[in-house]
Amino acid sequence: MAGVDEKNVALLDEPPVLAPGQTFDSVTDTITDIVLKRPIGLGWLAGLAVGMGLLAILGMAVTYLFLRGVGIWGIEVPVAWGFAIINFVWWIGIGHAGTLISAILLLFKQTWRNSINRFAEAMTLFAVACAGMFPLLHMGRPWLGYWMFPYPNSMGVWPQFRSPLVWDVFAVSTYATISAVFWFVGLVPDFATMREQATNRWARMVYGMLSLGWRGSARHWTRYEALYILLAGISTPLVLSVHTVVSFDFAIAIVPGWHTTIFPPYFVAGAIYSGFAMVLVLAIPIRKYYGLEGMITMRHLQNSAKIMLATGLIVGYGYFFETFIALYSGSTYERFMIHNRWFGPYAWAYWSLILLNILIPQILWWPKIRSSTTWLFGISLVVLVGMWLERFVIIVTSLHRDYLPSSWGHYVPTRWDWATYMGTIGLFTAAIFIFIRIAPAISIFEIRMLLPQAEVKE
Amino acid sequence: MSHVSAAPTLYGLMAEFETPTELVHAAKAAYAEGYRDMDAYSPFPIEEASEAIGFHKSAVPLIVLLGGIMGGLSGFGLQYWINVIAYPLNIGGKPYDSWPAFIVPTFEMTILFAGLSGMFGMFALNGLPQPYHPVFHVDKFSAVTRDKFFLCVEATDPKFDPVGTQQFMERLKPLSISEVPH
Numbered sequence: 001m002a003g004v005d006e007k008n009v010a011l012l013d014e015p016p017v018l019a020p021g022q023t024f025d026s027v028t029d030t031i032t033d034i035v036l037k038r039p040i041g042l043g044w045l046a047g048l049a050v051g052m053g054l055l056a057i058l059g060m061a062v063t064y065l066f067l068r069g070v071g072i073w074g075i076e077v078p079v080a081w082g083f084a085i086i087n088f089v090w091w092i093g094i095g096h097a098g099t100l101i102s103a104i105l106l107l108f109k110q111t112w113r114n115s116i117n118r119f120a121e122a123m124t125l126f127a128v129a130c131a132g133m134f135p136l137l138h139m140g141r142p143w144l145g146y147w148m149f150p151y152p153n154s155m156g157v158w159p160q161f162r163s164p165l166v167w168d169v170f171a172v173s174t175y176a177t178i179s180a181v182f183w184f185v186g187l188v189p190d191f192a193t194m195r196e197q198a199t200n201r202w203a204r205m206v207y208g209m210l211s212l213g214w215r216g217s218a219r220h221w222t223r224y225e226a227l228y229i230l231l232a233g234i235s236t237p238l239v240l241s242v243h244t245v246v247s248f249d250f251a252i253a254i255v256p257g258w259h260t261t262i263f264p265p266y267f268v269a270g271a272i273y274s275g276f277a278m279v280l281v282l283a284i285p286i287r288k289y290y291g292l293e294g295m296i297t298m299r300h301l302q303n304s305a306k307i308m309l310a311t312g313l314i315v316g317y318g319y320f321f322e323t324f325i326a327l328y329s330g331s332t333y334e335r336f337m338i339h340n341r342w343f344g345p346y347a348w349a350y351w352s353l354i355l356l357n358i359l360i361p362q363i364l365w366w367p368k369i370r371s372s373t374t375w376l377f378g379i380s381l382v383v384l385v386g387m388w389l390e391r392f393v394i395i396v397t398s399l400h401r402d403y404l405p406s407s408w409g410h411y412v413p414t415r416w417d418w419a420t421y422m423g424t425i426g427l428f429t430a431a432i433f434i435f436i437r438i439a440p441a442i443s444i445f446e447i448r449m450l451l452p453q454a455e456v457k458e
Numbered sequence: 459m460s461h462v463s464a465a466p467t468l469y470g471l472m473a474e475f476e477t478p479t480e481l482v483h484a485a486k487a488a489y490a491e492g493y494r495d496m497d498a499y500s501p502f503p504i505e506e507a508s509e510a511i512g513f514h515k516s517a518v519p520l521i522v523l524l525g526g527i528m529g530g531l532s533g534f535g536l537q538y539w540i541n542v543i544a545y546p547l548n549i550g551g552k553p554y555d556s557w558p559a560f561i562v563p564t565f566e567m568t569i570l571f572a573g574l575s576g577m578f579g580m581f582a583l584n585g586l587p588q589p590y591h592p593v594f595h596v597d598k599f600s601a602v603t604r605d606k607f608f609l610c611v612e613a614t615d616p617k618f619d620p621v622g623t624q625q626f627m628e629r630l631k632p633l634s635i636s637e638v639p640h
Binding site for chain 1: 477478479482485497498499500501502503504505506507508511513516517518519522526536537540541544545547549552556559560562563565566567569570572573574576577579580581583584586587588589590591593594599600601602603604605
């Protein structure tokens with residue numbers, strides 16, 4: 001990863017979406033060779049080993065949790081949500097950038113998205129998988145998780161649909177399903193390419209089955225494109241609804257610091273903020289390691305940085321208005337909530353949050369910073385930590401001191417909390433590393449459409 | 459005579475092209491010549507190609523719409539039936555039929571059904587999964603997932619004639635012409 005690259009700064013106005021001089025052949029080979037030809041490298045093995053190691057820790061933490069129950073975590077009344085819900089919100093937020101890239105940018109005809117939508121969608125799926133584990137583990141009796149769904153049962157009971165927690169079940173499971181549909185539909189034509197490119201008999205068979213016998217017929221493409229744009233159309237309100245519903249988990253409650261109407265937009269902006277940070281954290285090493293700089297160009301990184309800057313400002317606006325309304329409302333409890341955030345036992349978390357999430361990312365205003373992969377990578381990590389702290393502040397500082405001083409408490413996560421959290425990072429890392437080696441990480445057919453040769457001339 | 463004996467087992471004739479523009483021109487010419495049973499094959503979607511072979515409208519949007527309506531109605535109906543009829547619970551004195559609270563799952567079910575019926579509908583209309591298809595007999599055809607463009611006129615077309623169609627295709631100046639056996 002180079003420092004500030006003079007050449008990139010010179011091209012700052014409009015770095016190309018694709019490096020010039022590519023052909024249908026060259027993009028096909030560049031992308032499929034990563035999976036089919038490239039030998040397994042030490043770097044990849046090391047990355048997978050780290051992911052697998054952390055995943056083993058997750059296995060341990062979950063096994064012990066099943067044996068002993070949620071008492072091994074730091075949660076207790078009044079802070080009964082703790083890490084489980086912090087991590088749930090954090091992971092699901094990270095997933096949102098994938099859908100934003102694949103759906104919203106498609107609707108706005110932002111063709112630069114074609115280079116990054118595939119792995120961003122994979123990121124969404126794996127992040128949602130990590131997120132979904134937490135409410136389940138938090139249940140205490142996870143083997144009864146299916147009780148959340150309405151199904152006829154011998155107990156004669158049904159879910160209670162006036163609760164946002166039930167809405168969440170519907171929102172998150174729909175989101176996971178539709179993200180998987182979008183991802184798979186996008187992969188089918190590329191699996192056909194893999195089928196024809198693979199030389200190994202087993203690989204041909206597996207890709208052949210996954211491609212469903214795709215043969216590139218014009219009639220098929222027409223229906224395919226109709227579906228693809230419709231999926232983008234329905235995913236757009238879906239992705240906005242998911243984090244809105246997640247914010248309802250808080251906003252519908254009457255706890256000071258939660259009960260506010262600004263939550264839905266500010267949660268959605270925060271989700272996209274952290275999601276783009278994760279896109280950069282993944283894209284910068286991947287393009288370097290696999291030599292994909294011709295397809296994931298500085299244009300993609302700069303655009304992602306600009307989106308981060310914009311959503312980061314919306315988040316900052318959210319923090320500002322939270323404070324302003326607390327003071328303006330004249331409510332003792334709201335004022336105390338802000339006072340407690342600023343000067344209470346968790347003040348370190350609040351001020352770190354302001355530093356990491358609001359102040360440091362402002363250096364993205366400088367074009368030179370946006371053209372440096374090192375800086376972008378560093379700032380993205382800062383934002384990921386910052387957004388995690390945001391959820392920590394929202395959940396812990398609001399719950400630990402609410403209306404009645406007699407019910408105040410203090411929350412300290414245990415090593416099992418940390419082990420579970422780190423474990424899901426391992427799950428995510430391992431899944432991403434495996435994905436890169438078994439499926440085309442960049443959408444091949446959509447990259448072909450970006451080439452000048454793809455244009456039909458009169 | 460060899461052409462005549464081959465005809466019953468022939469799926470069609472396939473011409474290979476280098477660029478999408480040539481494919482679209484060839485497809486337009488074939489349509490103008492009166493051929494209707496034909497298909498264009500390409501490594502990425504080309505709207506002009508499907509227009510040229512006379513395929514304009516797909517039923518996918520209608521399926522998505524119907525799926526969405528079905529999902530929305532069943533989502534709302536499910537909640538109404540559960541919270542009003544099957545298992546009424548008094549929660550904070552709110553009405554049993556708290557319809558604003560039912561909107562969120564209704565919306566999610568709409569999206570879920572629309573998306574799933576769209577995917578299954580698209581694959582069903584396309585006849586996928588279909589591991590076997592005659593066009594795969596042509597060795598050169600594997601480049602359709604890479605960098606080549608194909609036009610296949612099928613033997614079922616009333617105007618199809620192994621000799622005449624071949625001569626017509628030669629006028630399109632393709633890279634190659636192949637017989638597609640069944």
